Amino acid sequence: MPRFVLMAAVAALAILTVGSGPAAAHATLVGSDPADGSSLTTAPRAVSMTFSENVGSGFVAVTAPSGTRVKTSNVRTVDRVLTADVADSDERGRYTIAYRVVSADGHPVAGELTFTTTSGRDVKKAAAVPEEAFVDRHRGHLVLGLAVAVLAVGLILAPLRRGRDG
Known part of the structure; x- marks a missing residue:
């Protein structure tokens, strides 16, 4: 009887090992325009992110140095590229681009990039609203x-x- 149990366990392990294929990889960010951490004279009119594989529906949010949202429009994905038009912003400082796409395997992929502008008006970052307990x-x-x-x-x-x- 113990020999049968050992053989059954080895057979089950072999079936599980052979039956499991390679894990599907999620899309990863391979490039962006503007590049992460870059310094620009003025804020761009559009932003784009390029991924390692085709991506589906996407979301883009741009935050200005003051902490306010910059309006984005015409967010679109074509093959591996997520692009969004960005409204004018004349603030000098660090901008944040937050993105979210759906990978080809159906998993959401999200992240953030930053860039800095060297011209425009100086602004103070809006004070954070204290969170109510x-x-x-x-x-x-x-x-x-x-x-x-x-x-x-x-x-x-x-x-x-x-x-x-x-």
Whole structure:
């Protein structure tokens, strides 16, 4: 019997090893215009990212040095290239391009690139809005939940107390 179990385990392992093909690789970014980390005189009117394989539906967001969004339009993918038109921006400083595409194997691929402009107006980065804590956002719900829990415990324990008193 143990010999049969060992042979079955070896056969199952062989089937699993032979049956599993190579893992499908996701698309990877191989180039961009503007190049990641590049320095430009002015902000570009379009951005593009080139991937290692064909990509499907895409999303592009450009953030200006002030932290505000720069309008993008006409986002399109053609084979391995994701392109978007970018509205004028006259801010000097570091821009961020965030992208997301669907790889040929169906998996989403996302990332960020940056570039810097050397001309334009100086801006201050918008102050980050402090995030409201969970307790602050849900204080009313938590108080109500606690009150209901105390009432429930009281209702459960009331018959036990009456039983001891009687």
